[in-house]
Amino acid sequence: MPVQQRKPVEVKLVRGGAALPPGPDKGPGRVTLVGAGPGDPELLTLKAVKALQAADVVLFDDLVGDGILDLVHRKARCLAVGKRGGRASCRQQDIDDLMVKFARKGKQVVRLKSGDPMIFGRAGEEIERLRREGIAVEVIPGITAGLAMASALGISLTHRDHAQSVRFVTGHSRHGTLPDTLDWRGLADARTTLVVYMGGRTVGDMVARLVAAGLPAETPAVAVRSVSRPSEGRWAGPLSLLAEGAAGLGLDEPILIAIGDSLGAAQALDMTEGLAAFG
């Protein structure tokens, strides 16, 4: 199904940064790609907060957590340019054009992305375009959802008894299906932890492909909705039940999936533990 397109939406901040001092002196226009982390504003880096306070324009994605925009300087323009699988999205080309337009006007532009900009964030395409246009670009890392999930569950993705590598995998191609370039035999390695982004809609197919490639159906798995946000939800169980477990968390909010023996400890956890912290 073709993804619907939408225009960037100007957002007026209600509380944004009123008490914060203005940013440092401005030089020529530039773009800073900022990682907003998984949602909890306390997981932002100090550098990210400084960039939000110094920005003239913030172009932000749908998955950026609510409290994070409160840190933007109140005089900054904020434009929602979100792209979400299966929903109306801004075209990448329009987002690139906006960054270029504002930077050419001498603005300090922040391109605010969920998690880390360099993980499934199309940062590569944006950096390429900005470099081609001769516009200065900097990247401020953020905590990627997969690592925030490991911390939230208190589970090491590389527990040395279980996994010698971690793979970040996308469950979503341009067409909304599983990417056809995934190497299923390689992914079905029992000594690797798989962390699957954008896999909420394709998890059933993914499980079938992994089992067919030799990963045991009883391999431990977890699915976590909205890591670090008030609506965080968790499921843990065997790979064979993962599709049902993930479906139970719904498709309206982001879901992260992890598979591998390192997740075995999750099955012994009280999956509601820690959630009260956000309640």
Ligand SMILES: C[S@@+](CC[C@H](N)C(=O)[O-])C[C@H]1O[C@@H](n2cnc3c(N)ncnc32)[C@H](O)[C@@H]1O
């Ligand atoms: C386009 S990718 C962006 C990933 C982001 N750059 C990062 O490093 O986390 C979007 C996917 O990231 C995952 N994701 C992002 N934030 C999440 C969160 N707070 N909880 C669960 N999954 C999240 C989901 O799998 C979602 O479909």
